Amino acid sequence: MDELADEAAALVARRPRDARLRRVGTSRGGAPLWLLSVGHGTRQALVVAGPHANEPVGGATVLRLAERALADPGLTEGADATWNLLLCLDPDGLRRNEGWLSGPYTLGHYFRHFFRPGFLEQPEWLPDGADAAVLPETRALLALQDELKPFFQASLHGVDVGGGFLELTHDLPGLAGRMARIAARLGVPRELGPYDTLYWPSLGPAVHLIPPPQRGDLAAAITEAAVESTWYHPHRHGTVTAIVEAPMWGVAAVEDGAPPADRDAALRTISHTLRHDAATLERVLARIRPLVAAAPDAGRLLAPIGDYLLVCPGLADAWDPDVAAPSRPLPPLRTAHLAALRIAGRRLALRTAGLLHQLVSGAGPAAVGALPELDRLIDAWCTDYRDGCGARWIPVARQVEYQSRVVLAAFELAGRRARGTSRPGGPGWSCGTAVPMHQE
Secondary structure, eight states, X not given: OHHHHHHHHHHHHHOTTTEEEEEEEEOTTSOEEEEEXXXXXXXXXXXXXXSSTTOTHHHHHHHHHHHHHHHOXXXXXXXXXXXXXXXOXXXXXXXXXXXXXXXXXXXXXXXXXXXXXOGGGOTTBOTTXXXXXXXXXXXXXXXXXXXXXXXXXXXXXXXXXEOBEEEESSOOTTHHHHHHHHHHXXXXXXXXXXGGGTTSOEEETTEEEOOOOOOOOHHHHHHOOOSSXXXXXXXXXXXXXXXXXXXXXXXXXXXXXXXXXXXXHHHHHHHHHHHHHHHHHHHHHHHHHHHXXXXXXXXXXXXXXXXXXXXXXXXXXXXXXXXXXXXXXXXXXXXXXXXXHHHHHHHHHHHHHHHXXXXXXXXXXXXXXXXXXXXXXXXXXXXXXXXXXXXXXXXXXXXXXXXXXXXHHHHHHHHHHHHTOOOSSOTTOOOSOOSOGGGO
């Protein structure tokens, strides 16, 4: 977190006429929320990094975008645009992930040090609407959106295991094709059927239209992002919002568009596995809860643990072909969808086990007896990701290059949409490889 601010300050010192850095808010823990702005155009673009604490790639991406905007006048003067880059929306949460950020980049190390706050503490969500937002990070972002009235907003997210995909509040024709070329050149798999967009309209391969927000219960809000959020808040200003997901560990099967060999058998295995894993973790939690209740960090860790365990039964039922009268029938599924569902079920279990591991580790001698079982579960499930799903680490430089190129493509197309023109080409778009692979 400190490195992000230092690098942004150094960039401003090099180019003081073209770049500015200002504090736009303060986190719950007292950390500054820094906004780096590049250019002096009248049309505002807003890029938000670090909305989820365990998804750090966005911080490096905004610095990359700042460098590109400074190097290419077509992205600023030529587009009459100012780039506003929020370095990190949840700096407190990001600090809690520092146990794995410096490596080694193994699945086991990641999940044992994984942290993401409970749903109600995630600053992009507006569970009670914008007027009732209580988190200072959320209020700062809402104020920034209303100040800038951006024509384009990008929220930078990361998929821990799977592939890259996009979620949009408005269609940007041509973006799916550009994303496909970027992903192919950089060797990043596209996730054709993420579980949280399963019922959303498709705008093209790995590109989905976010439905208008609607009220629902907590379980629905956690598993589907079509809720009140800062994604839709600037809709009133005509803003196009793009949620740009970049994977850390890629899985080739998430872009397999072939029909599945046996859809129902795969769904049964996925749903039964999720129920079994969730029940195992529920038993661990029940055993250790009395021993960890007084631990200093218990509340912060138990909230997301509770969220994950809350949604598991409903998801298992929704995916199980033998459950009578599901609330919504599943859409047609390809092999890619089944791979994504398998990964998602395992993700819920692994995140819960990792949070439990941290809870037990910090609770003192009384609870450490649960560590061997949690270590065994984490190791087994990570092995399934690596060997069963074929998860492979994507170097950070490639993650950043992928995400920054997709943002630039969306920026250009959103600018065309705002101007109502359709000229070919445009600023920021290039199919060339910008990061030599031997330097990753």
